Amino acid sequence: MSCRNVFLVAGMGFAAGLTSFSAGAARTVSVYDTISFVGITASPSEPMKCVDLYVVNSMTLGGLLARIRYDPAVLTPVLSHQPWYADELRHDTIGRALPYDGSIVVRQIEPGALKIVFLPLIGVDARLPVGAGPVVRVYFNLLPGAPLGGSLLTPIDAGYDINRFSTPQGFMVVPTLVAASVDVAALPYQPGDVDGSGFIEIPDPIYLGEYMFLSGPAPQPPNSGDVNSDCSINIADVVALVEHVLLSGQPPRPGCVQCRY
Numbered sequence: 001m002s003c004r005n006v007f008l009v010a011g012m013g014f015a016a017g018l019t020s021f022s023a024g025a026a027r028t029v030s031v032y033d034t035i036s037f038v039g040i041t042a043s044p045s046e047p048m049k050c051v052d053l054y055v056v057n058s059m060t061l062g063g064l065l066a067r068i069r070y071d072p073a074v075l076t077p078v079l080s081h082q083p084w085y086a087d088e089l090r091h092d093t094i095g096r097a098l099p100y101d102g103s104i105v106v107r108q109i110e111p112g113a114l115k116i117v118f119l120p121l122i123g124v125d126a127r128l129p130v131g132a133g134p135v136v137r138v139y140f141n142l143l144p145g146a147p148l149g150g151s152l153l154t155p156i157d158a159g160y161d162i163n164r165f166s167t168p169q170g171f172m173v174v175p176t177l178v179a180a181s182v183d184v185a186a187l188p189y190q191p192g193d194v195d196g197s198g199f200i201e202i203p204d205p206i207y208l209g210e211y212m213f214l215s216g217p218a219p220q221p222p223n224s225g226d227v228n229s230d231c232s233i234n235i236a237d238v239v240a241l242v243e244h245v246l247l248s249g250q251p252p253r254p255g256c257v258q259c260r261y
Contacts, residue, residue, distance in 0.1 A: 032057075032058040033056065033176065034055070034056040034178055035053070035155055035176070036179070036180055037051050037052065037179075038051060038052045038054050038180060040180075040182055040183070042140075042182065042183070042184060042185075043142065043185060043254065044142050044143070044144050044146050046142060046187065046254045046256065047253075047255075048078055048141055049140050050139050050259035051138050051180075053134065053135050053136040053138065054132070054133070055128070055132065055134075055135045055165075057128060057130060057132075057173070057175075059171075060129055060130060060168065061128040061168075062119070062167055062168040063117070063118060063165070064117075064128075064166065065116065065117050065118075065161075065164050066115075066116040066136075066155060067113065067115050067116070067156050067163055068113065068114045068155055069113050069152075069155075070140070070151070070154075071151045071182075072112040073146065074146045074147075074184060075140040075146075075151070076141050076143055077139065077141075103118070104117065104119075106136070113156065114138065115161075116138070118135060127168055147184065150183055151181070151182040152180065153179065153180045153181075154177075157177070162174065163177060188221075189223065190224065191224055191227055191252035191254050192224065192241055192244065192251070194211075194220075194225045195219075196224075200244065200245065201245065204241055204245065205245060208237060208241055211225065212234070212235065212238060222257050222258050223255035223256065223257055223258055224255065225237060225255065225257070227252035228240050229254060229255055229256060231255070231257055231259065233255075240252070
């Protein structure tokens with residue numbers, strides 16, 4: 001799933017959408033309406049990981065609100081500096097909307113807890129149809145001292161501020177909450193070993209160049225080709241890999257292309 005740019009929503013539409021969260025009677029919680037986060041495996045040496053908020057909804061939605069708890073000794077949220085509306089940038093925003101067009105605010109409400117508000121653009125085509133899939137992508141860094149082992153991303157409810165979906169008619173849907181695992185493990189690949197041979201040698205920059213310019217096979221995993229750790233694969237990575245192999249240049253670093261903004 002690629003990360004799409006977030007289209008902007010008018011301030012009036014945003015206000016109307018927030019109102020809809022509190023309107024109407026709560027619906028009985030059902031296994032058909034679910035909110036969860038896709039689990040991840042991360043390494044302390046990786047620069048960034050992305051986690052998708054996964055929604056299963058039995059009714060067309062006009063927006064959603066979610067709260068998530070994470071272990072601040074393992075993860076720290078990454079600011080995405082995404083546009084909010086007009087030309088304003090909210091520098092406390094973490095994450096982006098996908099694959100739907102809409103506006104999103106993800107804020108840290110306390111250490112170890114995030115609040116997510118997502119509203120699609122005004123119009124029938126922008127509503128979240130009945131079905132299942134990722135709606136919001138949130139970015140985290142794994143702390144260098146994070147202990148190896150398991151952790152959790154847990155949707156939480158507290159008082160009146162519960163996780164909920166909102167229909168275009170202002171009807172509130174209360175979803176079932178599902179936790180996801182965060183597995184902290186050693187880096188599962190060698191940065192720069194783009195052909196998967198187990199070694200970084202002359203064939204690797206050739207392989208990467210063929211991928212870049214001749215539609216050759218992609219690095220596996222893709223992060224292994226982001227040798228300068230700038231969250232993209234481009235000519236700079238080929239140059240860096242050549243310099244490392246032939247001129248004892250800087251060693252490749254773990255990449256983050258799979259989580260680029």
